[in-house]
Amino acid sequence: MKLKFTKMHGVGNDFVVIDAISQSVSLSPEVIRQLADRHLGIGFDQLLLVERARGNADFRYRIFNADGGEVEQCGNGARCFVRFVHDHGLTDQQTIRVETIRGIITPTLEENGEITVNMGIPRLDPAEVPFTAQQRALTYPLQIDDHSVEITVLSMGNPHAVQIVPDIELAPVAGEGPMIESHPAFPQRVNAGYMQIIDRSHIRLRVFERGAGETMACGTGACAAVVSGILRGVLDNQVLVSMRGGDLRICWLGENQPVWMTGPAVTVFEGVIDLRDSGQRRRD
């Protein structure tokens, strides 16, 4: 079966986006893992499926990590989704309503080509993350091997654990990130964020993503880090988040308010892949 796809990125977080409205698409987790392989497949952090809405939204949007698991939310993916449906003539609306597993998001294509997304209200109750703490707290100690880290835990539709570090370049993202990601306190695993405060309106951020490893940028991670910094009293309401792949602008006015994210989305190339060949790309 031949499948048309578009390779895109949002500040370096890369995607394969597939129109599942005009093509019939059924991808097992194993095929997604093969396609995600950067040597034997196409290579991506996440795969996005553009589908017809089931309710009264304009589209449905499904997100799969490179490990083949379906997840609830993806900030950089939401911006690429908007660029994709516009470039492919699937809509001419500036603001579109998109169904995700965790409800509807409403991204807007701005005049300058950037995309602003209402990412929804952050969930701070541990049970909603999910996180095993009994009560809500500003930060929680998390025991990792022989040391403990102080994390803020919240859901942006997907789970995040954010810690403040003095220097992002020295943060133990590769060594510690996987241990936080699969810590038993997070029954559905978690995205592990490391934030360096530059000043009250600027942070640097690295994220070890659940199901994908460290990425060049994480949109929901940027939202979670800013919410964490505002709750801790070290950030203002509007923050520039600098990641290895580029910058996002995040705005949050406080509890029970949605988080707003603005940034670019870029198409890299269009392609066609023959899924009948994908079994031969396996390493095992």
Ligand SMILES: N[C@@H](CCC[C@H](N)C(=O)O)C(=O)O
């Ligand atoms: N890169 C994304 C987040 C993708 C999902 C995440 N890895 C998860 O498992 O929750 C973003 O830009 O938000």
